[in-house]
Amino acid sequence: MKRIVILISGRGSNMQALLEAKLPCEIAAVISNRADAQGLATASAHGIATAVVSHKDYADRASFDAALAKIIDGYAADIVVLAGFMRILTDGFVERYAGRLINIHPSLLPAYPGIDTHERALQDGVKIHGCTVHFVTPTLDHGPIIIQAAVPVLRDDTPQSLSARVLCEEHRIYPQALRWLCLNQVWLDEHGRVASDRLEQPGAPLLSPGLE
């Protein structure tokens, strides 16, 4: 069974969804860069080892990433999962875990990389928004896409209501993506593309607004 390390910075609801999904893997540890991350208590309550590596204790990104990698490797992680981890990682770190480092982002990438995705989607008036699980590459929020979920944007949406709708789907697609990786059913090929031996078809089309 593959060994998984999850990196968080805060609430940890995606981490919780992964812990509760009964995935065919061993979640070896949850690591946070913030000692006050709510998700640490959730992980402990699930009997998962936790660690804190505070970015404030390091002079620069490279030394923080080196310390983080040392702890991750101490848990012999096969796959590293970013779940609301709010630090930009160095190219060296990303390359060390190439093909086994994944992230979830609250938009339909490549639209809206970065922060404040729901506010920006509402400002632009898009009618469909969503979330993406992707392999991490050195370009922020731009790696090869494993799975996406789309949700309608409703007329009276606020960033909060839209975020809640997207988050529900995050909690569905992240466990699915990790399950595929754990079972070697999805992988990053030698051309840097997502490959899969699965035969499933896409879900139903989403029209937003719907037709009358």
Ligand code: GRF
């Ligand atoms: C999620 O919206 C995730 O997509 C983004 O940060 C948020 C983390 O939420 N990367 P949580 O800590 O998993 O609850």
